[in-house]
Amino acid sequence: MLCASHAVYLVLRERRLTIDRLPGSMNRMDKHTFRLASFGVRVGTRLEGKIAREKLLTALETLSEPGRLAISLDGIEVLSGSFADEAVALSYARLITGEYGDRYMIIRSPVLEITEDLSSKLERRRMAMLCSSNDGWDVLGLLGTQMKETLALVIDRRETTAKELASLLGIRHNACLRRVGRLAELRLIRREEVGLAGPHHSYRFFSILNP
Amino acid sequence: MTRLTVKTIDQLLDGIVLRRSVQLDLSSVEFVDPYALLLLDLAVRYRRARQLPLRVQWPRSHYVCGWMDDMGFAKEVRSFRGSPLEPHLLTSSALQPITHISKEEDVSRLASAFDLRLSKRYPLTNESRNALVKVMLELFQNIPQHSNATGKVEDPHGLAAMQDYTDSIFLAVADMGIGLRGSLSLRDKLAPISDKGALKKVVFEGMSRFVDPGHGGELRRIAQLVRKWDGLLVIRSGEALVYMDVEQGDVYDVPFFPGVQIAVRLPRRVFGIEGAPVDN
Numbered sequence: 001m002l003c004a005s006h007a008v009y010l011v012l013r014e015r016r017l018t019i020d021r022l023p024g025s026m027n028r029m030d031k032h033t034f035r036l037a038s039f040g041v042r043v044g045t046r047l048e049g050k051i052a053r054e055k056l057l058t059a060l061e062t063l064s065e066p067g068r069l070a071i072s073l074d075g076i077e078v079l080s081g082s083f084a085d086e087a088v089a090l091s092y093a094r095l096i097t098g099e100y101g102d103r104y105m106i107i108r109s110p111v112l113e114i115t116e117d118l119s120s121k122l123e124r125r126r127m128a129m130l131c132s133s134n135d136g137w138d139v140l141g142l143l144g145t146q147m148k149e150t151l152a153l154v155i156d157r158r159e160t161t162a163k164e165l166a167s168l169l170g171i172r173h174n175a176c177l178r179r180v181g182r183l184a185e186l187r188l189i190r191r192e193e194v195g196l197a198g199p200h201h202s203y204r205f206f207s208i209l210n211p
Numbered sequence: 212m213t214r215l216t217v218k219t220i221d222q223l224l225d226g227i228v229l230r231r232s233v234q235l236d237l238s239s240v241e242f243v244d245p246y247a248l249l250l251l252d253l254a255v256r257y258r259r260a261r262q263l264p265l266r267v268q269w270p271r272s273h274y275v276c277g278w279m280d281d282m283g284f285a286k287e288v289r290s291f292r293g294s295p296l297e298p299h300l301l302t303s304s305a306l307q308p309i310t311h312i313s314k315e316e317d318v319s320r321l322a323s324a325f326d327l328r329l330s331k332r333y334p335l336t337n338e339s340r341n342a343l344v345k346v347m348l349e350l351f352q353n354i355p356q357h358s359n360a361t362g363k364v365e366d367p368h369g370l371a372a373m374q375d376y377t378d379s380i381f382l383a384v385a386d387m388g389i390g391l392r393g394s395l396s397l398r399d400k401l402a403p404i405s406d407k408g409a410l411k412k413v414v415f416e417g418m419s420r421f422v423d424p425g426h427g428g429e430l431r432r433i434a435q436l437v438r439k440w441d442g443l444l445v446i447r448s449g450e451a452l453v454y455m456d457v458e459q460g461d462v463y464d465v466p467f468f469p470g471v472q473i474a475v476r477l478p479r480r481v482f483g484i485e486g487a488p489v490d491n
Contacts, residue, residue: 040319042344045352047315078341080348081432085425093425117345120432124417124424 037075049086281305358388406449
């Protein structure tokens with residue numbers, strides 16, 4: 001026999017879980033922080049990076065979908081390129097293959113200077129990653145000006161459509177679809193199918209920085 | 212020769228490596244920099260490994276002998292059959308003695324130990340300390356990661372040392388491994404490559420032995436950093452040497468020596484050091 005309060009709790013929990021898994025509820029995205037400083041304040045070698053990567057990917061995997069893992073550089077004094085590549089860039093490379101489903105990663109750093117070597121590694125791998133800092137946000141790695149402009153609009157609006165973006169950017173709908181499609185492939189924004197618009201799928205696009 | 216430095220050590224190396232019997236006369240030497248010290252250390256090991264005799268006349272200068280001893284050189288060449296390094300009475304200004312680097316697990320600890328030794332001598336800005344630690348992390352880990360990538364080198368003898376001068380901080384890192392040519396040759400399409408070609412590809416193009424684009428680029432970034440700070444960078448591998456300072460940057464032919472040897476000299480002002488001059 002369940003007591004009344006426990007039964008209510010279970011119903012509420014079930015409802016909450018259901019709500020959490022509802023598509024389109026970006027504000028209910030499962031959000032966690034992974035602190036890189038737990039591996040030392042000055043990191044480090046590729047060997048240390050490999051150990052960090054295993055833990056980082058485990059943390060990513062345990063997120064509910066949709067989910068976002070913020071890799072915090074708070075407390076880090078040195079982030080070497082070798083460590084950054086092994087721990088972060090290689091994890092991100094796996095994320096953008098779709099291996100981890102509807103999950104995302106961003107960097108959170110008090111200052112941008114510390115991310116220089118990570119940015120260089122992402123660039124070499126032709127990838128880009130969002131970084132939020134005390135000064136706002138930036139893109140680490142490689143991303144063209146037009147793509148960055150589109151990304152900025154998605155972040156600014158938090159949730160939008162290709163039609164709205166095309167109008168704001170003053171470009172054709174198809175061109176806009178290509179841009180947001182690429183941004184979604186790079187895991188810089190979240191794309192969600194909301195139905196059909198004629199013969200095509202219709203999508204909404206969400207910022208992963210401020211869901 | 213009165214000065215053993217990045218600019219003069221190759222003259223000496225030529226003789227040590229090529230001649231079957233050598234009298235190495237260092238008696239008039241009055242100054243040795245950490246890069247020359249590490250190369251001298253490795254050259255002695257090179258001769259010893261090949262059972263080639265080498266008779267050394269150590270510097271007459273008690274101060275230089277003292278510095279070499281305090282830098283751990285005497286201990287390094289202890290079992291070598293040459294005349295013993297003269298005992299010294301003076302206290303030298305040796306900063307960071309010769310340190311062996313063999314395992315990647317030790318790299319972070321060693322970089323921190325180097326940093327601690329420097330910061331005990333001077334109050335350094337956090338920014339400069341961290342930048343130097345980053346340089347050390349990359350240079351140190353290259354030894355376990357690359358110097359014996361073929362598995363054919365019995366012991367690549369990874370070494371590092373550091374010294375401060377009136378105007379600069381000098382870091383030297385050296386090994387006797389497969390060198391940059393040996394490393395890049397492991398990439399299929401780069402098999403017939405010269406030392407000069409390998410050096411250019413690594414330092415100017417950021418290439419590594421891995422096809423994976425995430426690997427490599429560290430030496431290129433260090434070169435950019437050193438240039439930004441108006442410092443000096445020397446990278447020697449096999450028969451080629453890159454010399455980069457504020458005025459010039461080019462690749463030169465040098466006598467063969469196995470492995471990779473690196474000198475990084477950074478102006479003291481980069482570290483915010485205003486203290487009393489120290490020289491050896």
